[in-house]
Structure formats: C-alpha cells, structure tokens
Amino acid sequence: MIGMSKLRLVWIYPDLLSTYGDQGNALIVERRARLRGIDVERIDVRSDQPVPTSGDIYLIGGGEDRPQRLAAERLRRDPGLGQAVARGATLLAVCAGYQIIGHEFVDDLDRVEPGLGLLDVKSGRGPVGRRCVGEVLADVDPVLGLPPLSGFENHQGVTHLGPGVKPLARVTAGFGNGTDDGSEGAYAGRVIGTYLHGPVMSRNPGLADLLLTWATGVPLTPLEDRWHEQLRAERLKAVRAAAS
C-alpha cells in the first residue's frame, strides 16, 4: 500500500469459512492499523462475489469440511487471490483456509481436492481416531522476530511441507501440522498458513503487526497491549502447568 491512502483488508468468504470466531483476526488487524493512524477499508467477500485483486492483506479462516470444499471450488474459479499474491499481497490462512491455499487437501467426501497452490504444502487426513484438539504453544521461526505463538487447534488434517516453504513455528505443546516433526504452519514470502484456529491474533497481536509491516513497508509504532499481554501470560502459564 506504499503511497496509497488506504490499507485494503480483504476477508475471504465469511459465509463459509468463519466457524471458529475467524472474524477476530479481521477486527484485530483493522483496530491495530487504526490505532496507528492507518486508514483501513475492510472488504468482506461473500462466496458468490469476486475476490478483489487490489487488496493489501487477505485473510482466510477455518470451516467445517463441506464449506471448505465449497470454498475451494469457488476460489479455484476465481483468479483474484492468486493475482494478488503474485504481486506481493500479504495473506494469512487459518486451519481449513491453510489447507485450501496448499496444493491439495482431502474433502468431506474423502476425495483429494486440488487447492490453490499458493503455499507449497499438501494436506491429508490424520490417523483415524486422532483429532488434534487443544491448546498449542509454538516457538516462531526466529527470522520472523515474533514471541511464541499461543492458540487453540481443532483439526483432523495433517499438512506436509514442501521445499518451497519453511515451518512457521515449532510446537512445544499441541500438534501443529500433525506430522510428528513438531512443525506448525508454514510460510513463504508474505503468505502464512497456520492451524492455530479462529482469532489467533487475540493472543498473538505480533502476528497482526507482522502482516501490517509487510503490507505497509514501514516500521509500526508500538501499542499499549495490556489486555493482550495479560491474556498471553495467563494462557502460557496454563499450558505450561498442564504440560508439567
């Protein structure tokens, strides 16, 4: 958005992919931009509308298996998101959305569905009877300069990373990608995928700031994060207590 007057924040398919409070991330990015005097235009794109190509930050959330398939079908027909990412837009994809932006995932009919290929990952189903549900704590790739991620996961899927991406983080509690190598999420360029579902930024406002930094290209002024910090501290303590 360098040189532009407004930051365009695009939330993709809230009608299909907003099962776990995913609106939270849109609200938090919006608020943290405004608090720094950045003007934000939020665009919620319903699944029967075209995805605009001119956004600065794109968000895709989580959903149940059937809406995930419907969302992937509609996004494959729409070149908007792919064009935006190709010209350097920032994208955060969560849970079902993370699977959709990879090369493939397994749908509600047990078929392998092609994804959008925006991240070099492939998702499948995890072992029968193991659903990854619960608190997650994960150390972020130091290159990204973020404190540990705290969140909640709830997925059956397992995501394998290809050579074109790096793990977003390494879990110290929870399952993450479900591949038993400790990896959680993936990123490449300005595209991030994670299994920390729903409003991941409520406990990790640094993630919102990372997206804002990428999108604006300028350093951000720090914010007074009293409630976010208190919540983080309480959750980190709870997860560590449960682990010991």
Add this chain to the structure above:
Amino acid sequence: MTGTPVPGQGAGPARGPEALPPRAKLAVTASRVTAAISRRAGKGSGSVIGGKIALRIAPDLLAQLADHLQVVLVSGTNGKTTTTRLVAEALRAAGPVVSNALGANMPAGITSALAGAGDARFGVIEVDEKYLSGVARDADPIAIVLLNLSRDQLDRAAETRMLAEKWREGLRGTEAVLVANADDPLVVWAASSAKDVVWVAAGQMWQEDSWSCPSCGGVMHRPGDDWYCSDCDFRRPQVTWSLVGEEMVDPDGQVWPLDLQLPGRANRANATTAAAVASVFGVDTASALARMKNVTAVAGRYDVVSYRGRNLRLLLAKNPAGWLETFSLIDPAPAPVFLSVNALDADGKDTSWLWDVDFTRLAGRPLFVLGQRRLDLAVRLDVAGLEFSVHDDLAGAVAACPPGQIEVIANYTAFQQLRRTIKEAQA
C-alpha cells in the same frame, strides 16, 4: 391443528409404571434407590446415575416407560429447557405431566425422569440434539419440536450441519408430528424428510450457520424474513403459526397477545412453539397461554435474585446465537451488565466463539467482566472499542457497580458458579 385426532388419546386412564414387566420394575426401583443414595451423598439430584443403572438392568426401559405416556420431545441448540417447561405447563391443562424439568436431557436422565411418572398422562421431554434420533425411536412420540441449530462447543460437539443431517435421517418417515422452526434453514432441512410438519415462524436472529444451502451448497438469500437458495428449490416453507412482534398468530389468523413473564423475543418464540404443540394435543390456545403466563423462571434462568443489597437478573447464554438473543432482551443502557465466561469441559474449552458475538450491541452500558476466562473477554471487548472493568469475583464487581438492577449474562458453568455464590451469600 386444533381438533386433530391424536393417536392414543382418550384411550382410558394412564396405567403408570405399575403396569411394567418385572425386569423393568426392578430397574425402576434400582434407579430410585441409586438416585436416593447419590442425593444423600450430596452428589446432585442423582437422576443421571440412577438412570444409567436402570438402563443397564433393562436397556429398553426408556421405551417401556414412554409406552404409558403421550410423549412430546423438544430439541434444538437453544431454548430447549424453557420450551419444555412451557409445553409442560400448557399440557397440564389436559392432564398430569412428567418432565425432565432440570435439563438432564440424555437417555439416562430422561429414563430417570420417566421412572417417576406416577399417574402422568403426558411426557414432555427435553432431548440433547445428538440423542434426538435415538430417543425418538424409543419413545414413540406424538410430537417432536425442532427449535433451532447453531454452533455450540465445537471442540467437542458434532458439526452443526452434520447434526441437521442426523436429524433428517433419524426423523425420516416418523409417525410423530414435527413442530419445526421455519426461520432456521437447518431445521427446515432436517424436518422436511418427515411427512407431517407444523411450521412455526419462530425467528432466528443468528444466521451465520446457514449461509450455504444445506441441500445443495448454494448461497442463501435472505430478503426480510424470507430465505431461499439461489441454486435449488430449497426455500422457507409456508407457516401456520407465527410470532409477529409481541403477538402470536394462530392457524386461523387469530391474534394473541403474548404478555409472558419470561422476557425477550426468544421466549415469545418458545411460547408460540409451545402453543402449536399444545394444539397438537388438543389443548386450546387460550388455556395453553394462560398457563404459560405463570412461568417466571426456568431452572434459575431469568430469576431476579438479591445479592449484597442489589437485584441481579440471571441470564444464561451458552453460544453465539444465545448471546445475541440475550442482548436483545436486557434492559436498555445505562443498565449495568455483568458478563461471565468459563471454559470448563461443560462449556467447551475453546473461547474462539467470543469473536462471533457482536458485543458492540452493549455500547453505552457499564460492563463488568468476570469468570475464569475474563481475560479472553477483556481482549474481545477492548478490540470492540468498549469500556469495561475486570473483576476477580462477583462481590468485587457488585461493589464497583452503579445503582440499578444488574443484568448478569453467563455461560454454562459460570452461571452455575454465580448461582452458588449468591445462594451461599443468602444462607
């Protein structure tokens, strides 16, 4: 529907559990003894453990107990307990009723409640959504009420649309009359496999779980109160009972004022549904409504209680749809509002749902945040740009609160804890 013949009605006096076969009798006795022991040990009402023992002795006990009753089942994500209570009150106009009034709504709790049927003629039973199909098979109900379906405790419950699908399969070809909410597309999808449905316009403020067509996946359109799929012929059915503002319209077009003591749109909807059920059982609407108007609180919900010299109205809201309905019934600003959220097993351990709730509807009211997960709530309200204060306990919040009746909204275990705190203070 008034005057519709009801199978089994007028078949003489109810026979009661005394007419049960020996094994079932033994099971009932065992259940009562177990419940009494459990009660004496201070472990709640003992109804669930008693029911579990009884079902182990006689697995078909629920069916045998229900056989002596004219049964109506009530299910849905929100409003089950209140609607069950309203239906029970209405049917008492026609005869004695047995009901699982305290909300033990899985097979063991239901069995236990029915074991105490005495000479009841009607069984009015709240059923957990997941167990509806099974209980409907066992209890051979005359009517089944489908209120609504929406996201609830997704970290441990089935996906919402899957529940609708399970209802649809389980209720296909049922002999029961379905009384179903025409304003919830998931309920309509579930009910439309049955042959006899009474459609009620009961409303559903929460729409976020039915933007995609349950039949074909197409995008739903919702002009005004109507809804339809853009890709197939799935659409809102013709209703016979409807809630219009503060009034109810019956199938003959007669308008009834709903001056209930229970507050809010959702309870007027529950009463409309209950009146439709009463009519299936031949109870006239005037008698049904007269009895429903006596209900003031349901299992502690809507109760106004005194605590440290203040009046608190206790409101239970367990999921986004429930919170949305609750915001619409509380006193207008500047009435103070307490919000309390836990995330124990019975609540679901994931607090993500807080972000589905539009808290900006509370703008302009003094907000007090409580509960085990008060910091999750604090972040949520902060991001919504609302003013609030966070408190460690109820006493502290009340001490800091400006005068006036306090509206207290809490999720499941937070609600139970608040009731305990208040009870202890009153003792």
